[in-house]
Amino acid sequence: MKNLKHLGKIKSTGAKVLVVFRTLPGESNYALVLPVAPLPDSYHDAIIQLVETEQAQQAFEFGEMMFVRSFPDGRPMLQAMQADGGLQRVATDNVVMTPAPGSEIDLHQLNVLIAEQKNCAVDDLYTFVSGAPKKTSKTDDVVEVQDMGRDVGEPKPQPMKAKDNEVLSDKDIARGYRSQADAMYKEAARLRKEADSLDPPAKKATKKAEEAADA
Numbered sequence: 001m002k003n004l005k006h007l008g009k010i011k012s013t014g015a016k017v018l019v020v021f022r023t024l025p026g027e028s029n030y031a032l033v034l035p036v037a038p039l040p041d042s043y044h045d046a047i048i049q050l051v052e053t054e055q056a057q058q059a060f061e062f063g064e065m066m067f068v069r070s071f072p073d074g075r076p077m078l079q080a081m082q083a084d085g086g087l088q089r090v091a092t093d094n095v096v097m098t099p100a101p102g103s104e105i106d107l108h109q110l111n112v113l114i115a116e117q118k119n120c121a122v123d124d125l126y127t128f129v130s131g132a133p134k135k136t137s138k139t140d141d142v143v144e145v146q147d148m149g150r151d152v153g154e155p156k157p158q159p160m161k162a163k164d165n166e167v168l169s170d171k172d173i174a175r176g177y178r179s180q181a182d183a184m185y186k187e188a189a190r191l192r193k194e195a196d197s198l199d200p201p202a203k204k205a206t207k208k209a210e211e212a213a214d215a
Contacts, residue, residue, distance in 0.1 A: 003098050011093075011106070017034060017036065020034050043071055092108040
């Protein structure tokens with residue numbers, strides 16, 4: 001497999017992984033990764049074909065692409081991997097990236113370099129993901145990602161947290177689905193309001209007027 005952005009390996013095991021999100025909100029020393037070897041052939045081929053695209057190589061996070069793409073069976077990639085327990089939370093210093101042929105660098109070190117280029121702290125890298133919540137100065141609490149996706153105007157899934165090197169639990173997945181449902185409801189309400197402002201719906205006729213029209 002050629003050198004590609006978003007592709008790395010676990011230092012302790014050598015397992016190849018796709019880095020879905022390079023950092024997690026409030027936990028910049030952890031990343032969300034997807035091991036590629038355990039994937040079914042059709043899923044493996046689809047995910048590799050996606051990461052090889054120019055659009056994926058230009059994306060800041062591979063999770064942004066997974067959110068808007070589907071597997072051959074129609075399942076959305078990111079949600080499917082959450083549901084199937086494929087996503088793992090790992091320490092960034094245990095992930096090795098290969099940014100160029102013959103060159104390796106720990107994801108932790110790479111994140112530091114990227115943060116320097118963007119003139120921000122490593123803790124703030126997650127804010128460059130489309131739709132991610134912005135860090136506020138009102139609280140020092142851990143900021144949870146509510147929306148991690150590509151497009152403004154689309155409800156976006158939440159990368160869930162699991163124990164180190166363990167798959168997501170049913171409780172984690174359920175929490176993610178609830179978050180997505182809430183986002184979809186809010187987005188539907190917003191779009192309905194905008195549509196009504198552009199083209200106000202006709203007022204319903206009174207029952208008396210309807211009866212007269214039917215006479």
